[in-house]
Amino acid sequence: MEERVLVVDQQKCTGCRQCELVCSVYHTGSSNPSRSRIKVVKWEHAGIYLPLICNHCEKAYCLEVCPTKACHREPELNNRVVIDKKLCIGCKTCIMACPFSHPFFDIKEQVTVKCDYCDGDPQCVAFCYAKALFFTDADKIQMSKKREAANKFLESLKQIR
Amino acid sequence: MKHLRPQEHWGWIIAIYLYLAGMGAGSYIIGAIINWFIHPSRVVLIRGLALDPAKAALLWGPILVAIGAPFLVLDLGIKKRFLYACLNPRTSWVARGFLILSIFIVFGLILLAKSVLPFGWLHAESDLWYIPEVIAIAFAFGTAIYTGILLKATKSIPLWNTYLLPLLFLVSALSTGSMAIILSTLGTGLFSHDAGALEVLISGEQILVVIEGIVLYLYLSRRYRVSEQGKDSVRLLLFGKKKLIFWGGIVLLGFIFPFVLETIAAFSHGNVVLIFVSGLTLLCGGFFLRLGVLSAGIKEQIPMQRWTEFQYDLKAINTKDLPGN
Numbered sequence: 001m002e003e004r005v006l007v008v009d010q011q012k013c014t015g016c017r018q019c020e021l022v023c024s025v026y027h028t029g030s031s032n033p034s035r036s037r038i039k040v041v042k043w044e045h046a047g048i049y050l051p052l053i054c055n056h057c058e059k060a061y062c063l064e065v066c067p068t069k070a071c072h073r074e075p076e077l078n079n080r081v082v083i084d085k086k087l088c089i090g091c092k093t094c095i096m097a098c099p100f101s102h103p104f105f106d107i108k109e110q111v112t113v114k115c116d117y118c119d120g121d122p123q124c125v126a127f128c129y130a131k132a133l134f135f136t137d138a139d140k141i142q143m144s145k146k147r148e149a150a151n152k153f154l155e156s157l158k159q160i161r
Numbered sequence: 162m163k164h165l166r167p168q169e170h171w172g173w174i175i176a177i178y179l180y181l182a183g184m185g186a187g188s189y190i191i192g193a194i195i196n197w198f199i200h201p202s203r204v205v206l207i208r209g210l211a212l213d214p215a216k217a218a219l220l221w222g223p224i225l226v227a228i229g230a231p232f233l234v235l236d237l238g239i240k241k242r243f244l245y246a247c248l249n250p251r252t253s254w255v256a257r258g259f260l261i262l263s264i265f266i267v268f269g270l271i272l273l274a275k276s277v278l279p280f281g282w283l284h285a286e287s288d289l290w291y292i293p294e295v296i297a298i299a300f301a302f303g304t305a306i307y308t309g310i311l312l313k314a315t316k317s318i319p320l321w322n323t324y325l326l327p328l329l330f331l332v333s334a335l336s337t338g339s340m341a342i343i344l345s346t347l348g349t350g351l352f353s354h355d356a357g358a359l360e361v362l363i364s365g366e367q368i369l370v371v372i373e374g375i376v377l378y379l380y381l382s383r384r385y386r387v388s389e390q391g392k393d394s395v396r397l398l399l400f401g402k403k404k405l406i407f408w409g410g411i412v413l414l415g416f417i418f419p420f421v422l423e424t425i426a427a428f429s430h431g432n433v434v435l436i437f438v439s440g441l442t443l444l445c446g447g448f449f450l451r452l453g454v455l456s457a458g459i460k461e462q463i464p465m466q467r468w469t470e471f472q473y474d475l476k477a478i479n480t481k482d483l484p485g486n
Contacts, residue, residue, distance in 0.1 A: 067253040
């Protein structure tokens with residue numbers, strides 16, 4: 001099965017934080033963005049917004065440092081890295097280890113939570129009206145990045161000429 | 162100075178855990194070595210039982226570690242699941258630490274009980290006891306170093322990600338541990354100033370304090386140069402919000418007071434009050450060292466955030482919206 005990944009097009013993000021809202025509703029049942037698994041960083045003075053998501057890293061530090069194996073990989077579900085709430089003790093080691101500041105400590109449940117791709121149908125993608133979030137094949141996104149780099153190279157060549 | 166935001170997930174509770182684990186392990190290492198080479202003994206009859214409190218004063222380190230361990234449990238989100246913390250020793254240092262501390266506490270307490278209590282049937286003089294003693298000392302070293310490795314394993318905090326941190330915590334563990342032994346035997350006459358034993362112990366203690374100071378200097382100077390966040394962490398500790406912990410708690414209480422008071426005590430025939438006060442300040446300094454290192458840890462900037470700032474040339478950073486802050 002093709003592996004799919006969550007991708008952000010930062011230039012399209014309007015900073016509406018709808019993704020935070022739907023994420024919290026889907027996972028916690030409450031419309032509380034502070035309990036969301038996606039966070040939007042804002043540079044208000046420049047009008048720039050950057051949704052931060054879990055990268056489900058190939059070499060995931062959160063997975064390595066978890067003392068209980070609550071944080072584990074599921075290769076059959078898009079190779080996602082998820083946290084089993086029943087095993088998590090809330091030691092916060094994964095939060096400290098992640099270079100992307102992703103796992104979050106849920107004050108209400110007293111465990112660490114993170115993006116799980118909403119079991120294959122990410123709600124943040126479904127509700128992002130600006131289309132800044134995609135859930136797409138990993139190979140396709142590699143191709144589009146290469147194409148983008150090639151176009152930039154072509155443009156700079158034109159400028160030189 | 163720009164607004165610096167350190168991590169807030171691990172605070173004073175973890176600092177107490179690291180401190181007691183380090184001090185307990187250090188005191189056991191020093192106490193066991195003294196016990197091996199000097200064999201101090203003072204048998205006291207209590208209700209017909211011949212007890213040896215001198216051994217208790219030397220080997221009480223595992224009790225300190227056992228008191229410190231629940232502080233880690235106290236910091237957990239779901240405390241009743243604390244036993245799960247040993248399920249992944251293959252890659253997790255928290256799990257490894259759980260096992261290292263548990264083995265040390267078990268072996269240490271058995272040896273303490275054997276040394277203090279009159280269990281004749283245990284054949285306390287048997288050479289076979291060297292095996293658990295060596296295991297206990299090895300795990301005591303493991304415990305003292307582990308407190309630093311636990312933080313070092315957090316690669317995204319440059320202030321912690323260095324081998325100098327386990328070394329610093331090991332030297333601090335030996336320094337606070339030897340002071341715990343001096344304090345626990347102070348006034349009992351077990352190590353008298355006239356016989357020179359106390360003088361040797363205090364000189365050893367002062368050497369450890371000097372080594373600790375050198376390691377601390379090397380640690381901070383290297384961290385200052387390693388990355389922007391490493392530099393920010395050192396600045397936060399030395400000149401920012403945490404400067405009281407550093408200059409008051411670590412430098413004054415942990416280094417200057419003990420060193421000066423111990424030197425004065427050495428010239429005043431081992432003045433018990435001076436040694437006691439210097440001991441207390443040094444122990445406080447040991448705690449503030451852990452607290453300072455913990456509370457000044459600033460995470461590396463998130464790569465996407467750094468890239469965005471670079472792409473749009475964003476000088477002023479609004480960090481309050483960042484996750485983890």
